[in-house]
Amino acid sequence: xxxxxxxxxxxxNRLDIIDLLLKEPQSVGEIAExxxxxxxQTSKHLKVLNEAGLVEVQPEANRRIxxxxxxxxxxxxxxxxxxxxxxxxxxxxxxDYLDVLQGKKxxx
Amino acid sequence: xxxxxxxxxxxxNRLDIIDLLLKEPQSVGEIAExxxxxxxQTSKHLKVLNEAGLVEVQPEANRRIxxxxxxxxxxxxxxxxxxxxxxxxxxxxxxDYLDVLQGKKxxx
DNA sequence: TTATATTATTCCTTATAAGGAATATTCTTG
DNA sequence: CAAGAATATTCCTTATAAGGAATAATATAA
Numbered sequence: 564x565x566x567x568x569x570x571x572x573x574x575x576n577r578l579d580i581i582d583l584l585l586k587e588p589q590s591v592g593e594i595a596e597x598x599x600x601x602x603x604q605t606s607k608h609l610k611v612l613n614e615a616g617l618v619e620v621q622p623e624a625n626r627r628i629x630x631x632x633x634x635x636x637x638x639x640x641x642x643x644x645x646x647x648x649x650x651x652x653x654x655x656x657x658x659d660y661l662d663v664l665q666g667k668k669x670x671x
Numbered sequence: 672x673x674x675x676x677x678x679x680x681x682x683x684n685r686l687d688i689i690d691l692l693l694k695e696p697q698s699v700g701e702i703a704e705x706x707x708x709x710x711x712q713t714s715k716h717l718k719v720l721n722e723a724g725l726v727e728v729q730p731e732a733n734r735r736i737x738x739x740x741x742x743x744x745x746x747x748x749x750x751x752x753x754x755x756x757x758x759x760x761x762x763x764x765x766x767d768y769l770d771v772l773q774g775k776k777x778x779x
Numbered sequence: 780t781t782a783t784a785t786t787a788t789t790c791c792t793t794a795t796a797a798g799g800a801a802t803a804t805t806c807t808t809g
Numbered sequence: 810c811a812a813g814a815a816t817a818t819t820c821c822t823t824a825t826a827a828g829g830a831a832t833a834a835t836a837t838a839a
Contacts, residue, residue, distance in 0.1 A: 570681035575674050606817050625806040625815050633758035640751055650741035699786055714787050733785050733836040
């Protein structure tokens with residue numbers, strides 16, 4: 564798992580940007596206005612997100628439309644797979660315990 | 672989604688620690704030795720992970736056993752849910768396109 | 780209680796990231 | 810090409826995080 568991805572996500576402004584881009588791809592100016600950020604900051608944050616592979620750009624006239632890029636999110640998802648086993652195992656043990664409480668199953 | 676979680680994950684040493692703790696809960700000294708970190712750094716990283724809710728401690732004699740805590744990972748998982756729709760939508764469109772290529776379906 | 784093992788904290792220095800302000804760049808249109 | 814709109818970059822200052830070294834704190838055992 565790439566730490567750059569998490570690093571890019573470790574900022575509330577950038578989380579807000581991503582959240583906004585989930586609704587629809589949009590330009591720097593639109594993002595800046597909706598989040599009440601100034602334009603240079605917005606561009607900088609988008610640069611970080613872009614370098615982390617979380618977004619991609621598509622020029623349109625003299626504007627640049629940013630949109631989410633699925634791959635990096637999928638990478639996080641795959642990374643989480645390893646950890647899913649952990650909490651599923653925990654859930655299994657809970658299920659067992661609940662069964663014991665209901666007399667469906669003896670304690671080992 | 673809490674940016675503190677991502678911030679804690681945005682460090683390769685801490686990702687290594689988490690990876691190690693997935694195998695089994697273990698003490699500060701064991702972690703430090705396996706990852707070739709010195710003890711103070713290891714404690715500091717564990718403190719960050721602990722404050723982010725990614726690990727928890729269980730004292731055992733004069734050692735402190737750290738283990739992963741499922742909740743924060745599940746929080747990431749839930750956060751990813753919103754974004755899963757994105758790539759699933761993309762996959763659906765790809766499926767449609769493949770169907771078109773195979774003559775199973777007309778182009779809209 | 781003293782010695783020892785284990786872990787946490789503090790202090791310091793250095794590196795990295797964020798925000799503001801100003802400016803540069805790029806693209807489009809007249 | 811000139812003007813204007815949209816975006817990117819640079820410079821500066823400040824805040825935050827990381828690592829090393831030393832030390833403090835805590836718990837166990839003799």
